[in-house]
Amino acid sequence: MLAIILLALPFAIDDLFGRGWVRILDFALLYIMLALGLNIVVGYAGLLDLGYVAFFAVGAYCYALLGSPQFGIHLPFWIVLPLGALLACLFGVLLGAPTLRLRGDYLAIVTLGFGEIIRIFLNNLNAPINITNGPQGISMIDSIHLGGFSLGRTQEIFGIPFPAVHLHYYLFLIFTLLVIFASLRLQDSRIGRAWAAIREDEIAAAAMGINTRNIKLLAFAMGATFGGLAGGLFAGFQGFVSPESFGLTESIMILCMVVLGGMGNIGGVVLGGILLVVIPELTRHVAGTAQQAIFGKTLIDPESLRMLMFGLALILIMLWRPAGLWPSSQRRRELSAPDTPPHV
Amino acid sequence: MTTPALPLLKISGIEKHFGGLAALSDVSLHIQAGEIYGLIGPNGAGKTTLFNILTGLYQADGGNFIFDNIEYNGHNQPHHLAKAGIARTFQNIRLFANMSILENVMVGCHVHTHSGIWGALTRHKKARAEEQHIAQRATELLDYVGITRAPHKLAKNLSYGEQRRLEIARALATNPKLLALDEPAAGMNATETESLKSLLQTIRKNGVTVLLIEHDVKLVMGLCDRIAVLDYGKKIAEGVPSEVRNNPAVIAAYLGGEVTV
Numbered sequence: 001m002l003a004i005i006l007l008a009l010p011f012a013i014d015d016l017f018g019r020g021w022v023r024i025l026d027f028a029l030l031y032i033m034l035a036l037g038l039n040i041v042v043g044y045a046g047l048l049d050l051g052y053v054a055f056f057a058v059g060a061y062c063y064a065l066l067g068s069p070q071f072g073i074h075l076p077f078w079i080v081l082p083l084g085a086l087l088a089c090l091f092g093v094l095l096g097a098p099t100l101r102l103r104g105d106y107l108a109i110v111t112l113g114f115g116e117i118i119r120i121f122l123n124n125l126n127a128p129i130n131i132t133n134g135p136q137g138i139s140m141i142d143s144i145h146l147g148g149f150s151l152g153r154t155q156e157i158f159g160i161p162f163p164a165v166h167l168h169y170y171l172f173l174i175f176t177l178l179v180i181f182a183s184l185r186l187q188d189s190r191i192g193r194a195w196a197a198i199r200e201d202e203i204a205a206a207a208m209g210i211n212t213r214n215i216k217l218l219a220f221a222m223g224a225t226f227g228g229l230a231g232g233l234f235a236g237f238q239g240f241v242s243p244e245s246f247g248l249t250e251s252i253m254i255l256c257m258v259v260l261g262g263m264g265n266i267g268g269v270v271l272g273g274i275l276l277v278v279i280p281e282l283t284r285h286v287a288g289t290a291q292q293a294i295f296g297k298t299l300i301d302p303e304s305l306r307m308l309m310f311g312l313a314l315i316l317i318m319l320w321r322p323a324g325l326w327p328s329s330q331r332r333r334e335l336s337a338p339d340t341p342p343h344v
Numbered sequence: 345m346t347t348p349a350l351p352l353l354k355i356s357g358i359e360k361h362f363g364g365l366a367a368l369s370d371v372s373l374h375i376q377a378g379e380i381y382g383l384i385g386p387n388g389a390g391k392t393t394l395f396n397i398l399t400g401l402y403q404a405d406g407g408n409f410i411f412d413n414i415e416y417n418g419h420n421q422p423h424h425l426a427k428a429g430i431a432r433t434f435q436n437i438r439l440f441a442n443m444s445i446l447e448n449v450m451v452g453c454h455v456h457t458h459s460g461i462w463g464a465l466t467r468h469k470k471a472r473a474e475e476q477h478i479a480q481r482a483t484e485l486l487d488y489v490g491i492t493r494a495p496h497k498l499a500k501n502l503s504y505g506e507q508r509r510l511e512i513a514r515a516l517a518t519n520p521k522l523l524a525l526d527e528p529a530a531g532m533n534a535t536e537t538e539s540l541k542s543l544l545q546t547i548r549k550n551g552v553t554v555l556l557i558e559h560d561v562k563l564v565m566g567l568c569d570r571i572a573v574l575d576y577g578k579k580i581a582e583g584v585p586s587e588v589r590n591n592p593a594v595i596a597a598y599l600g601g602e603v604t605v
Binding site for chain 1: 439
């Protein structure tokens, strides 16, 4: 049932709301992947990371540099994407290592700095040797090819035309499901328990024999890998990357998805990802038309009103559900667990 | 020819300073395998500091300790000592509050299991078997310490006495040779203390050496084979309970007053 809905979704949305919304849907999937990656660091291991978008950037630029006229390198998708994820993973360890002794606010500040460093590097690596093309970014990135099958243009499958955005939707959906699968399995494993233990009490975790350094680095590495994966897909989908896409606001946005959806709970994080992509788009549409309908003219610039409404929505959600829209299963289990112990 | 058995833990001349304060000065003691060894002393005597050194949370400024024939000094990682076989509980209970009761104990199994990312993602046969083994061991340990509540409840919802027991179960899950308990009876009523006492006796019978910090004098005197008394970071007495009880320096430390030793 869910599978049919997910398969038919782009066509339904295309018919009901137009092609633009399918594109928004694609972005929602990318953000879900990012949010799930950050959820490993923040939700599972309890390490507040404000520079997460750096790994998204690493994945995206890896794809862009190895699949564009920038250097004339055009490596195939299935090489570049894993390479980007691997590189992001490496950066995760690299940026994680100096922060191992930090927690809470201090960790947040340092990771924020790292996020900015990556962005500023990308912005300035156009001299003396032009690597990233600076603020102009890299354009004309190869579209995603699977073998000889291009996702960059409309393809006919069984006589049905699949536009490019639809094709990307299906690819992103597969990756999103993979990331969800990985998150679920990691959560309920020896490693997942070690992350949770560090989140709950690092000293007790260490005293119980958990190598906190390695386990934390593992969380950074796994989170970064998912970020790099999403980055590669983003570059291939968008065809253009520039440092502007990887600012602090993006990091905050991804963190909002995790917190608002329900930290540590995969369903909640997915929900948060969808909402935080859809709400700003909704308010974009509503901000202008509602004013027209009520006052007959546009009083406030729709673009600023849109962000105002978005902020208000966030505040309301957090007041109404401080643990997130869909809190972690642990808390739910706590409410419904029977009082008699099951026999094992 | 018989050689005297090496002590399980031999502490020699441990020093620890916090700024100008000497938390521990020249503390030496040894614990034989199979003992229940008590560590008592007034508040601030340095008992917990010694625990923190033994479990790698603090590094000693001087001296060393030999545990299970391996010498430790200077830079000890907590997880190495846990792996070597020293497990502990905490004076202010430090459970993983938002994890389930069962998971708390399962975390204790971490040190002797090996599944990594690959095992978690693929759940291959070995990883599944290990996971099953961990869950089974954790369930057994809950039973062993007498926690009968639903194992999927969150640890923070347990009563105070049960939380202390859960900490013991979690520590036992690391398969320790030495179990170091920091005031396990604090806040317990008489019945709970009595059942804790029999639990500790069972633990010792099953081959785990116990190092106990405790303020409940009745419990310590009735349970421990030998006792050391710390005061202001110095060991002022050591011996079997009856000796320690009548030691004038100990009485002075607890009740105040001048004694010439």
